[in-house]
Amino acid sequence: MISLLISPLKFALRCSYRPSFSRPLINSKFLSKKALDxxxxxxxxxxxxxxxNDKFYKIISIFAVFQFGFWTYLSIFAYTTLKDSPVDTEKAKAWYEKINLGENKYRNGLTLISFLIGWGLLSVSWMYCLRxxxxxxxxxxxxxxxxxxxxxxxxxxxxxxxxxxxxxxxxxxxxxxxxxxxxxxxxxxxxxxxxxxxxxxxxxxxxxxxxxxxxxx
Structure with missing residues (x-):
């Protein structure tokens, strides 16, 4: 009778007891080195x-120079070539036919925008190289x-x-x-x-x- 009572008690104690060496250990390979180490x-x-990678940044610089030259030429072309020629709005059908590109506000606007685009591309490209x-x-x-x-x-x-x-x-x-x-x-x-x-x-x-x-x- 006593042995029947002791057996379940031993089983319960055996289940509740966990030796220290059975605990999961932390693998040192997954530990990052501390600053002190x-x-x-x-x-x-x-x-x-x-x-x-010098070649890549040389290509960027050359591209920026060509773009600056193209947009600068376009701004000069717009300023010197576009002439003020009044448009007959009654005969013009499409909306773009009613625009007088030679008018000062359009000519100066196209000139300024073209130059700013070229200068912006050059600045951004060169700044990227320098940074x-x-x-x-x-x-x-x-x-x-x-x-x-x-x-x-x-x-x-x-x-x-x-x-x-x-x-x-x-x-x-x-x-x-x-x-x-x-x-x-x-x-x-x-x-x-x-x-x-x-x-x-x-x-x-x-x-x-x-x-x-x-x-x-």
Whole structure:
């Protein structure tokens, strides 16, 4: 009789008892390195990001120059060629036949719009080249970063600043096309093209230039 009572009790205790070694362990492979584990005090200059796609940006610059020339020529052509010729609105049937393109408001408007289109295409294209990062270099000691960008003429433009002056707006792991970098004292963002570029030291980038910083505080 006693054994019949003890058996269920042993079974209940056996089910409720879970030895420590049976608990699921966290695989260290899935743990990201902490900032303290990454040595940012490098002994020499280290390339964090590289995008040596010079041909693409040269094509953009040439395209912008041709577009500027075309639209500038069109604006000059509109200003010098369009003559003021009054239109008989009673005989004109379609709405476009009633427009006198030689009238000052139309001629000057077409001239200005054509020039602004050409100038806008040139400015946007060249600004994109100047804001596209070719090299991102962490300087010796890990406290400064050099940003090298493309230029419309094909030469490199570079400047060096402290790491604390760079604010990364998007994580490297979630970026699909570009990673915008906000730099103190600069109006626009600098762009890292993740589709054509290469992170040479991704872990070091994440803990230096790739950090999101709150400058307001």
């Amino acid at each position: 990454v040595n940012t005090n490098v002994t020499k200059d280290v390339i964090l990001f590289k995008n040596p 596209s990062v070719k090299y991102l270099i962490l300087r010796k000691g890990g406290r400064e970063v050099t940003i090298v960008t493309f230029t419309p003429t094909g030469r490199n433009r570079m400047f060096t600043l402290g790491v604390e002056n760079i604010n990364c707006k998007e994580l490297r792991q979630t970026a699909k096309a570009h990673i915008p970098l906000k730099v103190k004292g600069h109006s626009f963002h600098y762009l890292l093209d993740v589709t054509k570029g290469e992170f040479r030291n991704p872990l070091l980038f994440d803990h230096t230039a790739g950090l999101r910083r709150d400058w307001k505080s």
